[in-house]
Amino acid sequence: MTQTSQYVKFFAAQPCLPAHVSGKPQRVVKLTCKDSAFFKYAAHGLSQLRVAGVAGVAGVAGVVVLIGMLMGIPDQVHAHAHAQVQVQVQAQGISSSDSQGIQAGLGVSHPSKKQHPSWSALNQHHPGTQGKSVKYSSKSKILRLASFGETQAVQALGARIAQDQDLPKEWVIKQIANAHLIPDAVQQMMPAPTPVQKNWHAYRARFIEPKRIGLGVQFWQKNALTLEQAERDFGVAPEIVIGILGVETLYGQHMGAYPVLDSLATLSLSFPPEHPRALERQTFFQNELGFFLKEQFSRSPSTAVEVLGSYAGAMGAAQFMPSSLAKFAVDYDHDGRIDLVHSSKDAIGSIANYFKMFGWQAGVPARFSVDLNSPKIDLEALLLPDILPTFSAQAFEAKGALLSAEGKNYAGQLALIELQNGNDQREYLAGTENFYVVTRYNWSSYYAMAVLDLGQAVKQAYEQKVADAAH
Numbered sequence: 001m002t003q004t005s006q007y008v009k010f011f012a013a014q015p016c017l018p019a020h021v022s023g024k025p026q027r028v029v030k031l032t033c034k035d036s037a038f039f040k041y042a043a044h045g046l047s048q049l050r051v052a053g054v055a056g057v058a059g060v061a062g063v064v065v066l067i068g069m070l071m072g073i074p075d076q077v078h079a080h081a082h083a084q085v086q087v088q089v090q091a092q093g094i095s096s097s098d099s100q101g102i103q104a105g106l107g108v109s110h111p112s113k114k115q116h117p118s119w120s121a122l123n124q125h126h127p128g129t130q131g132k133s134v135k136y137s138s139k140s141k142i143l144r145l146a147s148f149g150e151t152q153a154v155q156a157l158g159a160r161i162a163q164d165q166d167l168p169k170e171w172v173i174k175q176i177a178n179a180h181l182i183p184d185a186v187q188q189m190m191p192a193p194t195p196v197q198k199n200w201h202a203y204r205a206r207f208i209e210p211k212r213i214g215l216g217v218q219f220w221q222k223n224a225l226t227l228e229q230a231e232r233d234f235g236v237a238p239e240i241v242i243g244i245l246g247v248e249t250l251y252g253q254h255m256g257a258y259p260v261l262d263s264l265a266t267l268s269l270s271f272p273p274e275h276p277r278a279l280e281r282q283t284f285f286q287n288e289l290g291f292f293l294k295e296q297f298s299r300s301p302s303t304a305v306e307v308l309g310s311y312a313g314a315m316g317a318a319q320f321m322p323s324s325l326a327k328f329a330v331d332y333d334h335d336g337r338i339d340l341v342h343s344s345k346d347a348i349g350s351i352a353n354y355f356k357m358f359g360w361q362a363g364v365p366a367r368f369s370v371d372l373n374s375p376k377i378d379l380e381a382l383l384l385p386d387i388l389p390t391f392s393a394q395a396f397e398a399k400g401a402l403l404s405a406e407g408k409n410y411a412g413q414l415a416l417i418e419l420q421n422g423n424d425q426r427e428y429l430a431g432t433e434n435f436y437v438v439t440r441y442n443w444s445s446y447y448a449m450a451v452l453d454l455g456q457a458v459k460q461a462y463e464q465k466v467a468d469a470a471h
């Protein structure tokens, strides 16, 4: 594959055209490209538009059609389809097997590249770059450099955010100018010097272990009523919520020690240009900074506290980014405010609501086992859409992926999920539309597998404990 992937700005030639593909609400976005190239995947991160997935992108003669499942997103959001889109262009076709670069770029199936707290020790203090003016906040031990000040870049960013979020421009600029650069946040965004080989077994072992299972059982016992209520309200089973909370923050025990304003300002203004998707990521964080400031502005100054989170600005037990907080978080303990840091109920309800909004189907499995030991196996075709559910059970089997009896009866679309194990044998499974929903929380099939496996392990241990107590 070519290493010279480049970034080209696209503008939607037409606003999103509503379309219906395979019975699900989908949108087709047609984009015109100035470069003739082959596209496999594109457009994760339309700035205002949340593309839940992109599939079957066929690039010919400079036109790319993106089919994004935009689940649970209000219609008016689509009006922003003309927003600037950054699309990763690969000058060559890339097969699934050597698509590491693309996967890393997309954050799909490549957890080691994920800018996600699960993949880094959040609370570690990396001195990293030495700064002249070093500051420690009262609550955070994270190294911070001098504040940004009212530079031209700060003023331009502040003006844009003020407009996007309908906030007073002077106030926004002041907030950003007073934010401090966190060298570690920049460092965390840097691509790994040598690609890390993906290893599902190693990844799994970090999360599915006795301590995390035991604490999950305790969390379940303590929050059983809320978890049951969330299942009734949103159709999301307790073990799914538990799996997310366990993988994200050890049930709220590691929520991050980075001042969120500083992290987001740092990544909005000083994103490392070496990153293969620097422009897109920087735009993403600028957007998140806007949502964060909007939320801060809504608080009265007396209740405004320094919010801590991950180096990427994810907050609370559920590690919601500010835009997710604005769109999906709920006040589930009904105390009049959303608090994902101190309220387990708000965290549980918000996670369940997030899943529901992304199309979670109650009672439907997230995955099936699959047997690829068939002479007609067409692995390349099966892996092409990556984690996006694309094949009916029949189409899946026609391509040589044989399903369990339960899988054969599945009425939705499936994706073949490939899990690498270093140099050992790869593993495969059939991911359903619900599997895909789990990856909307974090765009990685390894992440989704860990969430599901941890939830399952906690559920078993919890049910055993309940059964033991009954005797």
Ligand SMILES: [Ca+2]
Pocket: 330, 331, 332, 333, 334, 335, 336, 337, 338, 339, 343, 346
């Ligand atoms: Ca609340």
